[in-house]
Amino acid sequence: MSEPFLIGDAMTGGYGKGPDILHDCTIAVNPGEIAVIVGPNGAGKSTAMKATFGMLNVRSGAVRLGGEDITNLTPQQRVVKGMGFVPQTSNIFTSMTVEENLEMGAFIRTDDYSDTMEQIYGLFPILKDKRNQPAGELSGGQRQQVAVGRALMTQPKVLLLDEPTAGVSPIVMDELFDRIIEVSRTGLPILMVEQNAKQALEIADKGYVLVQGRNAHTGTGKELLADEEVRKSFLGG
Numbered sequence: 001m002s003e004p005f006l007i008g009d010a011m012t013g014g015y016g017k018g019p020d021i022l023h024d025c026t027i028a029v030n031p032g033e034i035a036v037i038v039g040p041n042g043a044g045k046s047t048a049m050k051a052t053f054g055m056l057n058v059r060s061g062a063v064r065l066g067g068e069d070i071t072n073l074t075p076q077q078r079v080v081k082g083m084g085f086v087p088q089t090s091n092i093f094t095s096m097t098v099e100e101n102l103e104m105g106a107f108i109r110t111d112d113y114s115d116t117m118e119q120i121y122g123l124f125p126i127l128k129d130k131r132n133q134p135a136g137e138l139s140g141g142q143r144q145q146v147a148v149g150r151a152l153m154t155q156p157k158v159l160l161l162d163e164p165t166a167g168v169s170p171i172v173m174d175e176l177f178d179r180i181i182e183v184s185r186t187g188l189p190i191l192m193v194e195q196n197a198k199q200a201l202e203i204a205d206k207g208y209v210l211v212q213g214r215n216a217h218t219g220t221g222k223e224l225l226a227d228e229e230v231r232k233s234f235l236g237g
């Protein structure tokens with residue numbers, strides 16, 4: 001089997017000098033795939049994603065992007081390498097307009113990014129309609145689209161989403177998942193953490209169930225949804 005495009009391989013580590021939160025944890029994603037990380041509260045889902053983005057100490061294990069070992073790079077350096085990361089909160093500038101938020105996303109680019117902006121408006125038409133409005137006036141689901149759009153402005157090679165549907169209604173969640181599927185169809189690998197496990201696994205090419213910082217179950221979304229033990233222990237039967 002060939003190496004996945006992005007892999008956090010057997011990561012063990014925690015925050016600062018604190019205890020290890022991840023134990024030999026592996027997550028990976030390939031182009032055209034949506035990979036989701038699910039699991040109970042406090043399982044270390046966000047921590048595993050943050051570890052691939054360089055936000056904590058990986059004491060053992062490695063992170064590789066396109067075959068290159070990036071374990072020792074800072075998050076900023078990883079952005080330059082092609083990682084787009086959308087944090088769970090504080091992911092937009094509320095007093096700036098939608099368009100200004102997108103422009104901020106292009107901060108590492110020195111070329112003309114107007115085509116990218118048009119692509120993003122194509123993926124998220126509501127953002128085009130509201131491009132001159134302060135982002136803080138948008139609904140929760142629309143703000144999440146701004147946050148994803150902002151990350152896309154760097155033209156990343158992989159997109160990391162930390163609970164993109166947190167705090168939105170089921171209808172808005174479905175809409176966001178539809179948008180995420182569309183982004184994935186452009187070929188961009190997407191790795192995301194989700195609380196809404198059932199719905200997330202339904203759209204997942206690959207799923208990772210983490211328990212206490214460890215890989216508990218790994219498979220396609222379908223496989224995990226059908227797995228008796230996964231269903232009983234954490235999808236509610």
Ligand SMILES: Nc1ncnc2c1ncn2[C@@H]1O[C@H](COP(=O)(O)OP(=O)(O)OP(=O)(O)O)[C@@H](O)[C@H]1O
Nearest residue numbers: 015018021039040041042043044045046047048195
């Ligand atoms: N910045 C941080 N510094 C220290 N410890 C942290 C930090 N962020 C998270 N933790 C700890 O790491 C553990 C795992 O948290 P994490 O947020 O990764 O879990 P999660 O599976 O994403 O949970 P949730 O679904 O509740 O968001 C928890 O014990 C948490 O207290």
